[in-house]
Amino acid sequence: MRKKIVAGNWKMNKLSDSAKALFEEICAHSQQFGNVTVMVAPPSLYLAAFAKSATSKVCIGAQDVSAHNDEGAYTGEFSAAMLKSTGGRYAIVGHSERRSYHGETDALIAKKIRACLDAEINPVYCCGESLQERESGKHVQVVQSQINEALSGFSADELKTLVIAYEPVWAIGTGKTATTEQAQEMHADIRQFVSSKFGADFAKEMRILYGGSCKPSNAKELFSQKDVDGGLIGGASLNADDFLAIIKAAQ
Numbered sequence: 001m002r003k004k005i006v007a008g009n010w011k012m013n014k015l016s017d018s019a020k021a022l023f024e025e026i027c028a029h030s031q032q033f034g035n036v037t038v039m040v041a042p043p044s045l046y047l048a049a050f051a052k053s054a055t056s057k058v059c060i061g062a063q064d065v066s067a068h069n070d071e072g073a074y075t076g077e078f079s080a081a082m083l084k085s086t087g088g089r090y091a092i093v094g095h096s097e098r099r100s101y102h103g104e105t106d107a108l109i110a111k112k113i114r115a116c117l118d119a120e121i122n123p124v125y126c127c128g129e130s131l132q133e134r135e136s137g138k139h140v141q142v143v144q145s146q147i148n149e150a151l152s153g154f155s156a157d158e159l160k161t162l163v164i165a166y167e168p169v170w171a172i173g174t175g176k177t178a179t180t181e182q183a184q185e186m187h188a189d190i191r192q193f194v195s196s197k198f199g200a201d202f203a204k205e206m207r208i209l210y211g212g213s214c215k216p217s218n219a220k221e222l223f224s225q226k227d228v229d230g231g232l233i234g235g236a237s238l239n240a241d242d243f244l245a246i247i248k249a250a251q
């Protein structure tokens with residue numbers, strides 16, 4: 001039985017005081033999270049303080065991480081090892097906003113996954129197709145090729161802590177959610193593809209999150225799909241009531 005994950009990706013939102021207040025409100029409800037793993041990925045400036053004040057039921061994650069694990073001259077970056085040393089547990093890698101605004105490729109993302117695994121940080125690998133790719137019927141092929149490139153250099157044993165987040169780019173921040181059928185279909189395909197690469201036992205255990213305009217009104221239906229193991233939540237994670245309602249929907 002795969003344990004569900006609800007992860008909040010705050011992106012570049014919230015000044016220090018309001019970030020702290022939101023985080024405290026989430027932590028204050030953590031006794032009600034039941035069997036759901038809850039992860040919060042704030043702007044990286046707040047990571048260390050949040051990790052220090054998190055309850056045991058709230059994990060801290062980074063929105064991105066360096067591909068380098070050795071200390072050195074990489075201005076503006078922080079390593080997975082540094083994240084680990086602050087108490088962080090997860091790192092999102094390959095988010096579509098990193099791909100489109102920073103030109104990140106799956107080859108680079110593979111290095112970030114390697115850096116995470118070396119530092120014992122759980123990578124949350126994001127993949128997903130654009131609207132044009134969906135409309136031209138290439139979505140399955142696009143997502144398989146992303147996964148293939150990012151994960152080919154790893155063994156099943158190395159990837160035990162990997163989480164995949166399927167985020168159709170056309171659904172991110174647009175209010176347009178994938179239908180439950182579209183989400184389930186793609187998640188099942190991802191699991192099948194991963195099974196063909198790493199074996200059925202591995203694929204059966206791997207968590208696949210849905211991301212893209214997930215909100216309290218659609219979370220329960222999405223999370224009830226056989227291959228949807230929770231969500232990577234953007235906009236709706238910025239409001240405690242919405243985020244807590246989504247966590248409830250995963251229980």
Ligand SMILES: O=C[C@H](O)COP(=O)(O)O
Pocket residue numbers: 009095167171172173174175211212213214232233234235236
């Ligand atoms: O990482 C989160 C995703 O980009 C989803 O964002 P959204 O829930 O605002 O559509």
